[in-house]
Amino acid sequence: MxxxxxxxxxxxSIAAGAIAVAGIGLCLRGARRELDDRTAPLAGLVAAFVFAGQMLNFPVAAGTSGHLLGGALAAVLVGPATGSLCVAVVLFVQVFFADGGMTALGINVTVMALVGVWTAHLVVRALLAVLPRGRTTVVAASAAGALASVLAAAMAFTAFFALGGVADVPIGAVAAAMGSVHALIGVGEALITAATVMSVISVRPDLVHAYRGGDPERLEIHVAPTTA
Amino acid sequence: MNRQRVFLVTGLLITLVLAGFVSTFASSSPDGLEKVAEDQGFAGTARKHPLAGSPVEGYAVAGVDDEHLSGALAGVIGVGATLALGGGLFLVLRRRP
Known part of the structure; x- marks a missing residue:
């Protein structure tokens, strides 16, 4: 995307740049609460994993592909503020690969690192609040958060296009096309996110931010195996 | 190696295999946004990237003729750069006891 x-x-583009700078600034402050000696290296790994995941385009429909955005995965594993920073670092590095524009970096950060990650976080947090505690719940909530994050990112792009799209194209058609193709990509995102969260939670549940309930002080509580 | 290090090293190896090997089998079809831009007729408004001509433009390393090797190297370079930048940032930001 x-x-x-x-x-x-x-x-x-400049307005989106300002939103991106403000949002990332808030995330830099918030990430201090999420990061310690154990989670900081994991967050670096999550950023690298998201970079790799974004290279893996999978086919979704006739002549169309999609790839992991990674916002939900990052939010669930390392927390939303750190997760936004993970995706923003990936988007920054990708500019050197000529993937995603330079003046469009603010739009890409806002759409994928802010809207994508925080939508996933809010969906996951809401589901964890009402569903029974357990690993299966965290995996299922991650999948739902992943699908929601891709759709929200697609709509955020559409909103920017409605405000400042250079081409004179009916916005309703763009919204419908973005929504339908990203519903399919979102299913792929949900599957990859769920599989990855399931893998991590099976070996190191203590490293999964959403499973800890977002409280770094509870890092030790769930080290022992618990039934899902 | 302690549990933490085993997890991180395993995760990094998986990441490198994804970026340096699996990625060479990725679909080359346009992604969702590119496809929508083509179908809706605004793909042409994209401007040339200011870093077009960068040594890793388009996930291919300049000067490496083998397409798979070039893409694999670009993936490994990207993972390394992201890990260095992200890891460095997160180590600086972390709470210290």
Whole structure:
């Protein structure tokens, strides 16, 4: 979903840049609460994993592919503030690969690192609040968060396109096309996210932020195997 | 090696295999946004990337002729750069006892 330069006009790109800077600034503060000696190396690994995952385009429909965005995965594993930073670091590195525009970096960070990650976080947190505690619940909530994050990111792009799209295209058609193709990509995102969270939670449940309930002080509580 | 280190090293190896090997089998079809841009007729508004011509443009390392090797190297370089930048940032940000 990497937006190239030119799709969105300068004023809206600059406004998105300001949103991205403000949002990442807040995440830099929030991440201090999520990161300690044990979770900081994991967060670096999550960023690297998201970079790798974003290279793996899978086919979704005739002549169309999608790839992991990684926002839900990062939010669940290392927390939403750190998760946003993970995805933002990936998007920054990708600019050097000419993937995602340079003036569009603010749009890409806002769409994928902020909207994508925080949508996933809110969905996961809401589901964990009402569903019975356990590993299966965290995996299922991660899948739902992943699907929601991709759809929200697609709609965030559509909103920027409505505000500052250079091409004169009916916005309803863009919204419908973005929504339908990203519903399919979101299913792929949900499957990859669930499989990865399930793998991590089976060996190191203590490292899964959402399973700990987001409280770093409870890091030790769930080290012993618990039934899901 | 302690449990933490085993987990991190295993995770990094999996990540490197994904970026350096599995990625060479990835679909080369346009992604969701690219496809929508083509279908809705705004793909042409994309401007040339200012870093087009970068040594790793398009996940291919310049000067490496073998397509798979070039993509694999680009993936490994990207993982390394992301790990260094992200890991460094998170180590600086972390709470210290």
């Amino acid at each position: 990497h937006v190239p330069d030119g799709f969105i006009n300068a004023p809206v």
